[in-house]
Amino acid sequence: MQVFWFIPTHGDGRYLGTAKGGRSVTFPYLRQLAQAVDHLGFSGALLPTGRSCEDAWIVASSLLSVTERMHFLVAIRPGLISPSASARMAATFDRLSGGRLLINVVTGGDPVELAGDGLHLDHDTRYELTDEFLDVWRKEMQGQEVHFSGKHLNIKGGKLLFLPVQTPYPPIYFGGSSPAGQMVAAKHVDVYLTWGEPPSQVEKKIGQVRKLAAEQGRTIRFGIRLHVIVRESEREAWYAAEKLIRYVDDETIAASQRVFSRFDSTGQHRMSQLHGGRKDNLEISPNLWAGVGLVRGGAGTALVGDPQTIAKRMREYADLGIETFILSGYPHLEEAYRVAELLFPELPLQSNAFASEQYEYGPFGEIIANSQFPEERKAD
Numbered sequence: 331m332q333v334f335w336f337i338p339t340h341g342d343g344r345y346l347g348t349a350k351g352g353r354s355v356t357f358p359y360l361r362q363l364a365q366a367v368d369h370l371g372f373s374g375a376l377l378p379t380g381r382s383c384e385d386a387w388i389v390a391s392s393l394l395s396v397t398e399r400m401h402f403l404v405a406i407r408p409g410l411i412s413p414s415a416s417a418r419m420a421a422t423f424d425r426l427s428g429g430r431l432l433i434n435v436v437t438g439g440d441p442v443e444l445a446g447d448g449l450h451l452d453h454d455t456r457y458e459l460t461d462e463f464l465d466v467w468r469k470e471m472q473g474q475e476v477h478f479s480g481k482h483l484n485i486k487g488g489k490l491l492f493l494p495v496q497t498p499y500p501p502i503y504f505g506g507s508s509p510a511g512q513m514v515a516a517k518h519v520d521v522y523l524t525w526g527e528p529p530s531q532v533e534k535k536i537g538q539v540r541k542l543a544a545e546q547g548r549t550i551r552f553g554i555r556l557h558v559i560v561r562e563s564e565r566e567a568w569y570a571a572e573k574l575i576r577y578v579d580d581e582t583i584a585a586s587q588r589v590f591s592r593f594d595s596t597g598q599h600r601m602s603q604l605h606g607g608r609k610d611n612l613e614i615s616p617n618l619w620a621g622v623g624l625v626r627g628g629a630g631t632a633l634v635g636d637p638q639t640i641a642k643r644m645r646e647y648a649d650l651g652i653e654t655f656i657l658s659g660y661p662h663l664e665e666a667y668r669v670a671e672l673l674f675p676e677l678p679l680q681s682n683a684f685a686s687e688q689y690e691y692g693p694f695g696e697i698i699a700n701s702q703f704p705e706e707r708k709a710d
Contacts (some may be wrong), residue, residue: 332679338355339355343660346625357392371670390423403433406434416463418490420499424495427495429496440595457511473490476488505523512542516539520551522536532652556655558632558658561636562636564636583609590602617635618643637673
């Protein structure tokens with residue numbers, strides 16, 4: 331099991347839907363958060379993309395020299411950049427980072443935002459473009475000279491002179507819930523991502539993508555994007571969930587849902603259907619809470635509970651085929667530590683650098699009366 335965290339370049343705070351408890355996402359804060367991710371034993375972090383975010387490539391590049399181990403999951407945007415230019419950027423980042431780049435292919439789901447970026451294609455046509463883009467990008471990243479004439483792209487002699495460290499190229503992550511998106515995944519990607527839907531829906535989606543990939547003679551790994559609210563007890567966790575949306579009123583929900591309704595993203599529509607714009611029935615599956623999606627686009631659900639319960643729910647997803655969990659919580663710095671301290675000991679992680687380093691270099695907790703190491707104790 332791999333667990334990633336999230337770099338909130340579109341803002342962070344203690345509550346949703348309000349400036350109360352908010353914090354400025356400055357470079358010192360991003361550096362502090364990235365170094366926490368690096369130290370705590372997360373596999374890496376996802377950086378969001380879009381006009382509401384700081385540019386993911388610039389942020390990730392700025393954090394390379396202040397981190398050592400973490401991987402950066404950074405978006406490439408078909409239609410907003412050429413595959414050849416994107417390949418050069420990716421190869422450079424991968425080389426300078428020593429192989430710490432992961433690629434998140436984002437086709438986009440908001441026609442209004444995309445029009446502002448000069449892209450005016452409809453939903454399925456954008457996935458046609460993504461298919462052509464990845465055909466070119468993957469070949470160039472492997473050192474091939476590409477001559478490609480398609481419906482959307484015309485590449486004559488595309489070639490990458492400086493290849494990436496990772497072979498054949500940095501792993502490609504991708505999420506798309508529509509039939510057009512799933513076909514792109516089947517043909518090109520290494521890790522298919524789903525947002526945090528109930529296990530029965532995730533199982534069906536995994537089955538569809540596996541079948542499509544098999545028809546292409548390929549196999550795919552799977553990941554899930556979720557928020558998490560973990561506390562020492564179930565009661566504390568659910569209280570924290572309700573507290574997170576304490577300032578979210580009906581007017582704010584309605585305004586947010588009007589924006590999301592213009593999206594042509596199948597995944598966003600599925601997220602919105604989970605809560606229906608209402609605050610009265612947000613536990614949509616055991617310990618799966620849809621409150622975040624009332625006002626946040628994209629990933630809108632959170633696992634809520636004590637460490638043992640959340641670990642159990644994660645193992646249920648793992649049993650369906652999910653290997654990678656991309657988690658987040660508000661505020662992201664504090665919640666990264668909660669997840670590492672409370673949840674990591676309950677999970678079958680590839681490594682837990684935080685625990686091993688703390689015990690090796692300790693003390694693990696404050697020295698008692700200037701002379702005595704504290705004993706490890708579990709909460710009552």
